[in-house]
Amino acid sequence: MKIRMVFFSATGVTESVARVIRDRFADLGAEVVCSDITPVESRKEQMTLDGYDAFVIGAPIHSNRAPRVVREWLGGLAGGGRKAAMFFTYGGFSVHPTHHSTREILAASGFSVVSSAEFLGKHTFNLGGWAAMADRPNDDDFAVARLFAEKTYRRFTGEDPGVLGDLEKTAHSEEALDNFELFRFAAVTQLPTRDGMECSMCMKCGDVCPTGAMDVQKGEADRQRCIVCLGCVAACPEGILRINDLRALWPMKLQGEGETEESLNMKVSKVYL
Numbered sequence: 001m002k003i004r005m006v007f008f009s010a011t012g013v014t015e016s017v018a019r020v021i022r023d024r025f026a027d028l029g030a031e032v033v034c035s036d037i038t039p040v041e042s043r044k045e046q047m048t049l050d051g052y053d054a055f056v057i058g059a060p061i062h063s064n065r066a067p068r069v070v071r072e073w074l075g076g077l078a079g080g081g082r083k084a085a086m087f088f089t090y091g092g093f094s095v096h097p098t099h100h101s102t103r104e105i106l107a108a109s110g111f112s113v114v115s116s117a118e119f120l121g122k123h124t125f126n127l128g129g130w131a132a133m134a135d136r137p138n139d140d141d142f143a144v145a146r147l148f149a150e151k152t153y154r155r156f157t158g159e160d161p162g163v164l165g166d167l168e169k170t171a172h173s174e175e176a177l178d179n180f181e182l183f184r185f186a187a188v189t190q191l192p193t194r195d196g197m198e199c200s201m202c203m204k205c206g207d208v209c210p211t212g213a214m215d216v217q218k219g220e221a222d223r224q225r226c227i228v229c230l231g232c233v234a235a236c237p238e239g240i241l242r243i244n245d246l247r248a249l250w251p252m253k254l255q256g257e258g259e260t261e262e263s264l265n266m267k268v269s270k271v272y273l
């Protein structure tokens, strides 16, 4: 069984879960090739799945869906009837319709989706002062990641002939979800910037940017291209690159979502079959 796995991960949460899943597949006897599709360059050439039996995609949830660049990239793959699995990491708020919408994209690209999963991870906006899931993923989340690999492997090999069942679909249209994405620009009013401060010019911010939005000379992200993944802020070794202070928004976010920090921390990672 040869499995092709890819993940998108701006701040390392999805990557940490992907590594656990990859290792469990390998323990089970699969030959796994796993790569990071976060850098712009990695998505330039269309990936071929020739020689692989199954495909796995891992991504963070960005405003109820996989990040736009991931959705676009998946739409260009040729599944050729292969089995696929998907998993997502998120900061404890809305999950659906990410599973549903990504399955639709994979199905349109010729995959048969056999499983999905969601894992709690620290919210990217903690980099601006939120306090969501600061200690996740933890050992419990990684245990669910191993379980996901086991269940998925059984479906990939045919030992379990099932496919992914019905998924919750919210009433939101894709257009409504596009509008929902604009929330990030309402929250992150100041996109990643070093506000004219000097830095060592290590260029890491430009290297990690998944959309080529970072102007490393000016130390500012371009509003048209930035997806606010905050990979550049997380990667800045001097901590100079930042966004606006999001602390005042945190209680409003909790209230608007009907959550408390305690209720968020009670949430668990889940497998969908």
Ligand SMILES: Cc1cc2nc3c(=O)[nH]c(=O)nc-3n(C[C@H](O)[C@H](O)[C@H](O)COP(=O)(O)O)c2cc1C
Pocket (backbone or CB within 6 Å): 008, 009, 010, 011, 012, 013, 014, 015, 059, 060, 061, 062, 063, 064, 065, 089, 090, 091, 092, 093, 094, 095, 120, 121, 122, 123, 124, 125, 184, 227, 228, 229, 230
């Ligand atoms: C632009 C943006 C939108 C996000 N939207 C959601 C969301 O709708 N629900 C949620 O629970 N977390 C959301 N998050 C948090 C991320 O899903 C979470 O922190 C994820 O684990 C980050 O993964 P990564 O480090 O692999 O990029 C969002 C993060 C960003 C940057």
